Amino acid sequence: MKNYFFENTEVIIGEEELSKNIQDGRKLNVKFGVDPTRPDLTFGHLVVFNKLRQFQDAGHTAILLIGDYTARIGDPSGRSDLRPELSESEVEKNAETYLEQAFKILDEDKTVVRRNSEWFSKMDFADALSLTRSMTVARMLERDDFEKRFKSNQPISMVEFMYPLIQGYDSIVLESDLEIGGSDQLFNMLVGRNLQKEKGMNSQAVMTLPLLVGLDGSRKMSKSYDNYIAFNDSPKDIFGKTMSISDKVMWDYYRLLLLKEKEEIESLKKTHPMESKKQLAKQLTGLFYGSEQAEKEYDSFSEVFSKGKDPEDMPQFSLSSLKIDLSSLINVLGETKLFESKGQIRRMISQGGVKLDGEKVENADLLLGPIGENGKIIKAGKKIFIRIVP
């Protein structure tokens, strides 16, 4: 019998025992750890949350572990440098917004939230040292990114070596039966499995889920690559960003984010790719903002980008409230803070990327003269629309 828990997964360690447990109707502790180092969850996380939700819906216990204690160490996975240390309050703030976002997908009533400061803040140095006993340097170097960094003479800090152990220790405390995570977490999760075994506990199964490809179409979706869609993005952004993904990765989004079956995807492939993508964008927007809002974004997108009309709502700036001496275009745009620098604005203008009420602007110092009731609409590049009112 095909087990839908195993759909969309990459690697499953301890699969046999896991299926048996599931079939026997045992209630499992399913652990997923997040690192509140940054305030936003991305659609990369959504892949894992979806899986967690599946387990929840089947009656298992979802344990959402907030790595508040470890957030300040920084997970080295796939990174070549250390993260800056965060303050306690920053971490806690991130954790709060994390939960708020996570419950857009997870069933709050069926989720156990734990923080690893609960146990690590009570641990003393001797305990920590004894934890390190169970790991060897050679085994640690098996981990792919450590090995790469080691071989290419990149620094690896000791504290990074601790990370997998810490994460593994969480699994002991939580008595987790299954840990799920992105495929870059495989090593860390396996350490947890081994630590449990050493303690004489049932060792957790480990399930990795594919990493979602980001908006650039090549690297994994991540805040640090700035190629992400966040849970907290506006409906417009979720829709727009989804539309900017390449055709090739669209099907992964369907499969991993919307959990579409193969057959359905195959049939979608027969329709025009842009229409399929609009549907994808609509459903993803709907997931977070409801179908009505999604419908609105769909229509708005079609109007603005397919038919070239101006969007209905856009950021609005009042000329009189901006702190500028001279109402030249460059000053006004600079004051909106939507651009990196005035140099960038000048560049855009000189390259013909800025339009005022539909007319290409040639001169950055153009005065925006008296503005009527309806205001003036400025379009910069493909995506930025601004309304200027008196």
Add this chain to the structure above:
RNA sequence: GGUAGGGUAUCCAAGUGGCUAAAGGAUGCGGACUGUAAAUCCGCCCGCUUCGGCGUUCGUCGGUUCGAAUCCGACCCCUACCA
């Protein structure tokens, strides 16, 4: 602790006294073509600017020099080998 190599812009990386705001990639941005896709082509890519310029940058601080990313000194950090 010793010896050797290294630290350059968002990232990778060239540059060993003036022609250097600093080659070349990559990412990103704008334009053309499109479907805000991909591919391709063109342009831009430290900040400010009254477009004349001005200011800041090559690990940090100090020095030599008319002039320093480049030379000297001290310090900080990374890597390798030895201990």
